[in-house]
Amino acid sequence: MSKKYNVVGIGNAIVDILGNVTEKTLEDLDIGKGVMQLIDIERSKSLLNSLQNIKQTSGGSAANTIAGLAQLGLDTAYIGKVKDDDFGKVFIKDLEKIGAVFKTPFADYSINHETGRCIVMITPDGERSMNTYLGATEFLSAKDIDPELISSSQYVYLEGYRFDGPDSVMAFEKAVQIASSNDVSIALTLSDPFCVARHSQAFTSLIKESVDILFCNEEELKVLHGSNDLKQALTQVSKDVEILACTLADKGSYVCFEGGATLIPTSKKKVVDSTGAGDLFAAGFLYGLCTERDINTAARCGNTAAGEIISHIGPRSQEDLLELFRLEKLI
Amino acid sequence: MSKKYNVVGIGNAIVDILGNVTEKTLEDLDIGKGVMQLIDIERSKSLLNSLQNIKQTSGGSAANTIAGLAQLGLDTAYIGKVKDDDFGKVFIKDLEKIGAVFKTPFADYSINHETGRCIVMITPDGERSMNTYLGATEFLSAKDIDPELISSSQYVYLEGYRFDGPDSVMAFEKAVQIASSNDVSIALTLSDPFCVARHSQAFTSLIKESVDILFCNEEELKVLHGSNDLKQALTQVSKDVEILACTLADKGSYVCFEGGATLIPTSKKKVVDSTGAGDLFAAGFLYGLCTERDINTAARCGNTAAGEIISHIGPRSQEDLLELFRLEKLI
Numbered sequence A, B: 001m002s003k004k005y006n007v008v009g010i011g012n013a014i015v016d017i018l019g020n021v022t023e024k025t026l027e028d029l030d031i032g033k034g035v036m037q038l039i040d041i042e043r044s045k046s047l048l049n050s051l052q053n054i055k056q057t058s059g060g061s062a063a064n065t066i067a068g069l070a071q072l073g074l075d076t077a078y079i080g081k082v083k084d085d086d087f088g089k090v091f092i093k094d095l096e097k098i099g100a101v102f103k104t105p106f107a108d109y110s111i112n113h114e115t116g117r118c119i120v121m122i123t124p125d126g127e128r129s130m131n132t133y134l135g136a137t138e139f140l141s142a143k144d145i146d147p148e149l150i151s152s153s154q155y156v157y158l159e160g161y162r163f164d165g166p167d168s169v170m171a172f173e174k175a176v177q178i179a180s181s182n183d184v185s186i187a188l189t190l191s192d193p194f195c196v197a198r199h200s201q202a203f204t205s206l207i208k209e210s211v212d213i214l215f216c217n218e219e220e221l222k223v224l225h226g227s228n229d230l231k232q233a234l235t236q237v238s239k240d241v242e243i244l245a246c247t248l249a250d251k252g253s254y255v256c257f258e259g260g261a262t263l264i265p266t267s268k269k270k271v272v273d274s275t276g277a278g279d280l281f282a283a284g285f286l287y288g289l290c291t292e293r294d295i296n297t298a299a300r301c302g303n304t305a306a307g308e309i310i311s312h313i314g315p316r317s318q319e320d321l322l323e324l325f326r327l328e329k330l331i
Helices: A023-028 A041-048 A061-071 A086-097 A135-139 A147-151 A160-164 A166-180 A193-198 A200-209 A218-225 A230-238 A277-290 A295-309 A321-327 B023-028 B041-048 B061-071 B086-097 B135-139 B147-151 B160-164 B166-180 B193-198 B200-209 B218-225 B230-238 B277-290 B295-309 B321-327
Strands: A005-010 A014-020 A036-038 A052-059 A076-079 A116-122 A128-133 A153-159 A185-189 A213-217 A243-247 A253-257 A260-264 B005-010 B014-020 B036-038 B052-059 B076-079 B116-122 B128-133 B153-159 B185-189 B213-217 B243-247 B253-257 B260-264
Touching (some): A005 A061, A005 A147, A005 A166, A014 A086, A052 A061, A052 A086, A061 A153, A061 A185, A116 A135, A147 A153, A147 A166, A153 A277, A160 A193, A166 A200, A185 A200, A185 A277, A193 A200, A193 A218, A193 B193, A193 B218, A213 A218, A218 A230, A230 A260, A243 A277, A260 A295, A295 A321, B005 B061, B005 B277, B061 B153, B061 B277, B147 B153, B147 B166, B153 B277, B160 B193, B166 B185, B185 B200, B185 B277, B213 B218, B213 B277, B230 B253, B253 B295, B295 B321
Parallel strands (some): A005 A153, A036 A128, B005 B076, B153 B185, B213 B243
Antiparallel strands (some): A243 A253, A253 A260, B014 B052, B116 B128, B243 B253
């Protein structure tokens, strides 16, 4: 490989803060159970006071994928926006510790927003209620896209969530332009069915014009295609991309390429926490492609990585994924 | 009431054909289980040959609502497009039998499409796999909107599904214009989360500008609002309409009006077939409004009507809904 980086990710830069709460606390704080709600900085600070057994980790969907790839030993970099504050330092330190390069400048001091965070409240039944303050991550803009970094990567991986910010959409446009003229493959993850609902036209255009690899789950693909018919959605959307990889929770994943669609089953695992399953599927899949495995094997790597992540709390692998790949004779 | 009709519905005109099949038949015919798939006329004819124990009934979402209102004794009319063929006659006869007025001209002979039909294949486990040939219903256009009929109604009820056809969107525009200048309230049903995904901008504009009463379920509202946060979606969307009625399956429904949101619980019933639950909720609700009950009572009428429909196969009530309303002291 002649490129310096295997994969550069562009997306949210958010710190996850996990803590335990009682059902009564959720009710007292008027928090919708099991859903993601956006909050402001004051609310974020007051909620932090209600948490017990706090655990902090860098989060954000594409950042999880890049972390997974770095842990698998690939050369990775990440572009996302944090402020020069405590949470910002946690985010960067965490990525750098596992070997991902992070060079995005801090949000300007004139920007009166702190580093983004997602306060995850876990009730005794294991359900997660998320309270997200986006903050600085919303200020990712075209000037944060380092042309040198993009052009020296094999793949650029775009996080759908950042389509929520007009400045970030311009950042994606710049990245796509540089990638297209420098033989860099473009991967996109659809992030969330409601995110697809918010931006279906923008996603559809980007997919038709520029995306080489599309990552999604069943619900996201159906919303994108506007129908409940998964087969139809796979057939139609796969015409617009070289590779379509669609995860199916405990059923595994579909991969579509060269006009065919193959179901790659996964061995069922008990789901402890499904957060990050899609992110790690993408990491496993891109690992397979970067190390020149065939596409079906790449999907099996994705299934295995996702299977590891759902078996414990938190979006970072606790087992050695390479060892798991070896055990399953994928590498 | 000074108007001739309580409610006029505008939407699909489709005949439902229900039949039993084995799992093997579904597989042999390559039919996606549990989903709705669009088919052409040839496929429709060949599938009909594979069905046993065939039952035919007029269907279509808004037509089900109008049928419910007619059975409740209100003055109703329906606008939808069929061809002058056997299925077209079944559709019209069925509506007229229960007292709904149907005056839409048949699709022109130059239109080479038969009356729409939905072939519902029921497997032994009770799951329904739907195969829809739209046919003539797609040709509903502005010239089918009878100004006299719209202006002489208390409510006009629009079916979201018909946003799939550009000609039908123009029919809706004409109906909305006539309604707005003749003191006719405008109700809209969002039909299906994927339909919302296909037309979220058009729905949002119509809701902001013209809709008085919005009917939807939880998933449809979330997709419309683009978030997983039901509370937020209720708060935001209800600002744009006088009344928002959102069904919550076995939890009942939310009604939002005058800045408040009230949960109207329903007594749980065993679900035999959920088809038509939303349609009959709307029928019960509009019955309440037309007979000058308060809005919360109208929602209770909606819950009761929906509860009856899910307790048996098919979208037409088998019990006397008025008697059920009386038993629950709603009327």
